[in-house]
Amino acid sequence: MKRWLHRLLGMGTASVPKAEMTEAPQMQPGPKGFPATRIRDDALSASTLHAAVDIDHLYFAWMLGMEASVSEPNDMERRLLRALERISSTDTQAVTALVPRMPAVIPMLLHSLRDKDVSNARLSEQVARDPVLLAALLKQVNSSYYRRNEAITNIEQALALLGQNNLRLLVASVAFKPLFNMQSGHFIAPAAPRLSALSTATAIACRALATRRQVGPFEAFLATLLQNVGLIVALRIMDQVYEGGELQSLSFCSSLAIEARRLSLRVGREWQFPPAVLQALAEQDSAAAADSPVAQLLRLADRLGKLHVLVLNGQLAAEEAEEFAAVEGGADGIACYRQLTPREEEA
Template sequence: MSSADSQADAPQGAAAAPDTPADPAASGAAIDALYYGWLAGPATFDAPPETERQILDAVRQLAQNPSLAAELVPRIPELIPQLLRSLRDENVTTGELATQVAQDLVLVAEVLREANSAYYRPMTPIKTLDAAIMLLGQNGLRMLLARVAFRPVIRMHETGFARRAAPLVWNHSEKCAVAASLMAPGVTADIFEACLGGLMQDVGLIVAFRLADRVCPNGKVPASRDFGVELLARSRVLSEAIARHWEFPDNVAEAIARAGEADGAPLAQALAQGDRIAKLRLLIDAGKVEEDDALVMEGLNGFQRRCLGKLSSLE
């Protein structure tokens, strides 16, 4: 998504969003409970309280040892360093970017697929790399590279419940990254940093599910929604710890940890809004929430609801 696209879609300050939801914390907890129930699906059991405590304590302890936590997921690869350096240069031309992208055939296919997706809706099929990069813009290309780099981290080969959950969590990661980047201009946050936060915040959840697999039998997780809400909260703290260990920007790591706080910094606000919108999109698509549910109609303002609709075209 280009910076211009995001700026055009974004509300201009608070005056553009008079119907801001009154109690996002309460609706956020309700959405998290539904989201955990959807992730868990039928792979649940009535776990005794000590099992739930064991899992939650393991997640908390691992967040205090980020180097050990980071060993449980592959580090994000440095995807074409020359290209990433070029994307920081505002004077780089589309042709120069195309020449660098063309060195990786897999990346070429990803760029063309993205440009021709329903999200961008080109009038005619995009067939050349130059045209695709021009349509995506520099921010759109940076965000695509980030998604390509994160994909093997979230969707790695797993066993147990983590294997079942990984593609569902990755679906949320992609949608959250896009939604957070759309929310960023309206709260004066950086678009690309919002995308990075959206992709990074689920890494801790995958690690948490791996820990649960060590405790729970037969690839199942505790059925309790209260447990699920607490697990999601603690996994964000774990994501923050891993992000700092990977030397992510401090404000991105902090935004992940504070995304659920009403007084968070602009980046945390963008991430919290993107996370909520992405979860609702998944729950609506799964038939767990109706389009006219109060969580949508009262929990999101008008611009956020438009973003919710835009995510339906994200493949």
């Protein structure tokens, strides 16, 4: 376990302090490349493991298909980061040009949903204008979650069952989904489906956390989607300037996460997202107790989503993921993490 941690963290042969060692029962090895957390006479407690291992490092290394084995970026990685920093800090037009436009019906629907008195008849008329949105609506209301004996085929009946709050979430999800269907590009082609899986898992975690913490789910849900849009833009920028070479550093993973959030903020401002959403994104790097409830929910939902995707793809042992979830979010973290797998079809 120590050797794996040192490789992951770029620590060479540094030793783990004896004070951090703890006795624990023998466990079977985890998935390939990721040993189980507890090993007799050479184990780390859950809190120590959590402090040592950055979930972003695990997720980004897998998303990019890289063997993160060193701490410092190479020349190619520095070149990519310079391009990301330049565009994220100065060039709003270049950023928004890399994001497909939303279908016209989406902002129209979201505007209508701000009106508490809007009728289902009006919403039905708008939903019917977008076949993709209509199909998604009918699929959701006919899923096993609602346990209906007969299929719903009428839009107004579907809207009555779903409710306006859930319709907001569905509209936002459908609006963002095409962004994760990129098919070409050295970085984006393999990463986009992995980002799509993360977006789905994070959306489910967001809904579960919003219920437990009594936070408005729509703004938190928008924030989770917008954060991943920044990663899509970052990957497209990287594809534009890529001239060959291999990613290999943990430092690059950390910097990519920061630049992606900056890109998300630029897109969010251009799309005139609610201030609470932009504030939540801006607070992601602080992890302060004074952060807004939406920011805290977004941070935890993102971590739970990454844990879930890593476990599903054999990159992390399930026992390790549950320990991370508990340390990250306490009772909320472990309860919401356990909801991800059985409810994945609802996203």
